[in-house]
Amino acid sequence: MSESVAVIGAGLVGCLAALAFSSKGYNVTLYELRQDPRQDVSSGKSMRSINLAVSDRGIRALKYVNEEMAERILKHVIPMTGRMIHDITGTKQESQVYGLFGESINSIDRLLLNKCLLDELDKCNIKTFFEHKLVDMGNVSTPDSPIFLEFVTKDSKREKREFDFIVGCDGAFSQSRYLMQKTMRMNYSQKYVEQQYIELYIPPASGSSSSDPKYSIDPNHLHIWPRKEFMLIALANSDGSFTSTFFSTWNLIDSIKSSQEFLDFFKKNFPDAYTMIGEAGLKHAYENQPRGALMQVALSPFVSPNNRAILIGDAAHSMVPFYGQGMNCGFEDVHVLMKLIEQNKTIEKAFSKYTDARKEDVDTICRLAYENYQNMSAKVLDPFYLLRKKIDYVFGKYCNGILFPWIPMYTMVSFRGDIRYSDAVRIEKRQSRVLQLLQYVSVGGVAIYAAAKAAQYMDRLRN
Amino acid sequence: MSESVAVIGAGLVGCLAALAFSSKGYNVTLYELRQDPRQDVSSGKSMRSINLAVSDRGIRALKYVNEEMAERILKHVIPMTGRMIHDITGTKQESQVYGLFGESINSIDRLLLNKCLLDELDKCNIKTFFEHKLVDMGNVSTPDSPIFLEFVTKDSKREKREFDFIVGCDGAFSQSRYLMQKTMRMNYSQKYVEQQYIELYIPPASGSSSSDPKYSIDPNHLHIWPRKEFMLIALANSDGSFTSTFFSTWNLIDSIKSSQEFLDFFKKNFPDAYTMIGEAGLKHAYENQPRGALMQVALSPFVSPNNRAILIGDAAHSMVPFYGQGMNCGFEDVHVLMKLIEQNKTIEKAFSKYTDARKEDVDTICRLAYENYQNMSAKVLDPFYLLRKKIDYVFGKYCNGILFPWIPMYTMVSFRGDIRYSDAVRIEKRQSRVLQLLQYVSVGGVAIYAAAKAAQYMDRLRN
Incomplete structure (x- = not known):
């Protein structure tokens, strides 16, 4: 047996x-x-x-376990090719792609x-x-x-x-x-980390049906409302709805004492999400949804x-x-x-x-x-972080393997299961060192250029 | 109520x-x-x-809880004024006092x-x-x-x-x-730390009785057989016996496969303890005493x-x-x-x-x-550790409060309940810095002295 x-x-x-x-x-x-x-x-x-x-x-x-099973399961997912950053006015959305070649993570x-x-x-x-x-x-x-x-x-x-x-x-x-x-x-x-979470629900857009789901926002993005000390995210479901999650410190949520205060807080910080979730939904979540701890x-x-x-x-x-x-x-x-x-x-x-x-x-x-909490809740707004992402994108897409191998961190973690998590960190460290070197070289280059220009100028003054 | x-x-x-x-x-x-x-x-x-x-x-x-109760309890203790270090030949014992003024910790x-x-x-x-x-x-x-x-x-x-x-x-x-x-x-x-322990028993010396306990070794010391990777300790009981504990890494105890190997190990590393515990006692402990984990x-x-x-x-x-x-x-x-x-x-x-x-x-x-495992099992043999202990003893006993306050670490932890553990570490850090400074000053002093001597010598050569 x-x-x-x-x-x-x-x-x-x-x-x-x-x-x-x-x-x-x-x-x-x-x-x-x-x-x-x-x-x-x-x-x-x-x-x-x-x-x-x-x-x-x-x-x-x-x-690995069962190829056909994987296919049966994966037909339920909604691919997300990037983050969609929602600004505080509720009017501007900015897409930041995840992969180099349109790869997606998949909401389910x-x-x-x-x-x-x-x-x-x-x-x-x-x-x-x-x-x-x-x-x-x-x-x-x-x-x-x-x-x-x-x-x-x-x-x-x-x-x-x-x-x-x-x-x-x-x-x-x-x-x-x-x-x-x-x-x-x-x-x-x-x-335990200092953040808690509350789950929220964004209903399908009007006119949505099970055969023809309609979404209030793009389903093929992971939506983020990054506000540093707190943030909101939303992932699409196949019926046109989104599952949304509000993360904040325990101190912040404990300081909100009524559903009205919760509504006001949302209206101020996530005006577009406020409209999509709706007052009734927010009130229900505040009063009935448990605050989740993260351990x-x-x-x-x-x-x-x-x-x-x-x-x-x-x-x-x-x-x-x-x-x-x-x-x-x-x-x-x-x-x-x-x-x-x-x-x-x-x-x-x-x-x-x-x-x-x-x-x-x-x-x-x-x-x-x-x-990554820092990345999602704050750094997605940081110009240096965004610059690094752009360098990663250009190097990863066009230079990978030409001068040196180059794979952005997010790609290694999410799209390259052949690279171990620990190796991903080692590779990323090497890439950061290369960037630092390039930085020195370019600063050095600028300095030499400036010195040459200054010498020219002095020559001209002398003659 | x-x-x-x-x-x-x-x-x-x-x-x-x-x-x-x-x-x-x-x-x-x-x-x-x-x-x-x-x-x-x-x-x-x-x-x-x-x-x-x-x-x-x-x-x-x-x-604090009950003064009279404390007295009733403390009459059962056996004071230990220092460590007694047993060498590997089983013939030499060296006392290292704990306190500056004969203070003791108390075996019970x-x-x-x-x-x-x-x-x-x-x-x-x-x-x-x-x-x-x-x-x-x-x-x-x-x-x-x-x-x-x-x-x-x-x-x-x-x-x-x-x-x-x-x-x-x-x-x-x-x-x-x-x-x-x-x-x-x-x-x-x-x-879990990598050490395990086995408890052993040193019987009273011959001729001992409950009214007149006789000890094989000095009851007023905590006995240590420091062997770096492993050690033996013994604390006196009021009936003439000692409770002894063998500490080693799990690897070491797991590599000992029989009670005969355990006996050989003790005979080689703790010859005096081997005699005091006795072959039967060691065999019994190896075969019946559980190996304790330390968490x-x-x-x-x-x-x-x-x-x-x-x-x-x-x-x-x-x-x-x-x-x-x-x-x-x-x-x-x-x-x-x-x-x-x-x-x-x-x-x-x-x-x-x-x-x-x-x-x-x-x-x-x-x-x-x-x-402190390092201190007990190895550093008690280290000349630099012993020198530091001597400096602490002299400064603590004769200079405390004259030039600067000076209280040895062991004294603060074991004999000065009025000093918080965390403050003890802060005070000790300051003391270590003072010693380092003195070291620089003395090295500097020697250098100046040498330079002066060299100058004299050069003068003499010239004249």
Whole structure:
């Protein structure tokens, strides 16, 4: 009989992990704390989630697991080829393209994607148990021993099962991680950033229908209202609506004491969005939508001492959403893990090499995601940042590989899944050094030119 | 009716916290997961613990809560006035005093101290419930609301109780912290150091009796066998025995594959300790004593958003044992908290100011404790370290306050509870700068002297 794998968490990464292990011939069982979202009519409302942007790393992982599945899923996305910057008057929009050659990141509703992946699981006959709460995990540190899991079901029954391997993908507040921590030496940190978020809704434009969606603003851009201490973003849905998210410091949102103040704040700072969301929508969001916290999680090692339990996705590295890489990185975890299994033949050996193979990359993208808040909320208005983007664009598009290789950072992270996150940072550092050198050379050139001109002038004075 | 306070954890800090709140007139209830150690005949064996060293901060806190209690407890301690360094031949011992004026840190058995404190609780009629497992905590983020706790008792009954305030003192693996984290934004990190420890036992010397204890080595020193990558320490018990602890990297202990290899290792590296512990004792320890991990915990804030739950002691800041400050710092937490209650009149206000008042100090001592492994295991043999200690001794004893104030670092941490940990580091930095300056001056002086001598010599040659 083939080895048994339990996947904990039927979110995006858990579903893909289950599909991936199943495609390799393992006997996979998937457990999920919540109800099946396909049967839960209220789940669309209760889920807090920024819309997702699938980019190259995510797409590569989907295709690796199942090319046809990837196609089925990707037909739901809305490509976004750039950022659209909305100014404070509400009248001017400026497009900043993401890629060099029209590449796009791809907006998709988290719930829709989750349902698609669950349907794929059913096609593969993967056993999936919803409303199973993981309450105990044993033998994490026992050499060569299968791991036991204990669940409490919806009707309060206890179920104890043994598995050869456990894959924990149960998100930022992972229960499998908590249970692993109890019996192994896991370095762990969680850190909240000072921003919170509130989700908002921009309805379809008038005259929109399901067969002919109409959008108030361009659907093929990620819309940003950058205001430094706070910002608003919006990503298109396929029905003509946008999911919009308001980010600010906790201090700022706590200082707004009523829905009227919230309305006034929006009217002043996001006049065009104010009109599109509408007063009723803003009031509803202020009064009913929860304020979301943003937590960063880092840990090491990702794997139990007996190489039988592993943590991937947000359970292993939750990051802030500002680089649009949370899910993409989680999908890439699955991809990296599968390639390790291919290379090492056994899951056990693959697990034993996973932390070293992956730690630097996930640390890197967590840091980049954190730093990107500055880019999105403020630097997109900074002339030096924009100049650098233009140089990157020209060098990347026309000079790449002529004098030296040149790939803009955003391209490496979002469109070049063949470049590791950590390598992207190394390449970018080299590129920055080249630019600095060019700067010195050009300043030097100007100085020499000025000196030559001055000498000419002196000569002329003398003669 | 007075406000109700639940203290979670009847370890050392929990007991002192319960006594302290009770002495201020609050209605205190203490809960403990384990059995009453006074009724558990096996607890002496099962508890893993390095012997403790009570020093000034701990003593101040005990005296603040109850002067007579402090006296009752302190009569059990064995003062240690310095370190005794054992060389690798097993024949030479060298004393390095701790204080300037014969001050001592004070060895005491953790279990004995815990039992003493529990007896004090009984004297104050503080309700104490053992074998109560905390399983839920609610209303942590609800403004102005009492907190509810849920326990599971020994006979699997559930008990739900409301309290005005909660004090979590349930150690490094704190359950109250875990439950608080679920409903508030708590930054948290845990990090394991690369060292492990195994506890050993040095029996009383021959002819020792309970009325006339006899020691194999001087009881009034903390004994150290510093071997850089590993070390052995020993602290005296009142019955003539020593509790000894072997520290090494995990790699080293994992490379020792049998009790015979462990014996050979000890014979080679700690020949005198090898004889004192005995082959049987070493074999027993290797085969039966668990390897202890050493974890550092840091978090912020210490207090729930509604200022009704607080974490103190190891639950809030576990540190490695190398500065002998874990318990002292936990006792000082109680002391600081009580003074805040005095100043602010209400517990709520005191809690609201606690994190700012305490965070820098606990971070500092956690760092110092970590760094002190180097001092204990290696630097005690380093001539430059010893020279600095001598300078500190001379300046501290004879020059303090004459030219400038001078207090050695160890003195500030262990014997001067009136100096905050963070201030101690600032003072030490200044002292190091003064020494550097003196070094420059003296090098300059030597240079001038040499130049003058050279000039004389040249004059002599000329004439």
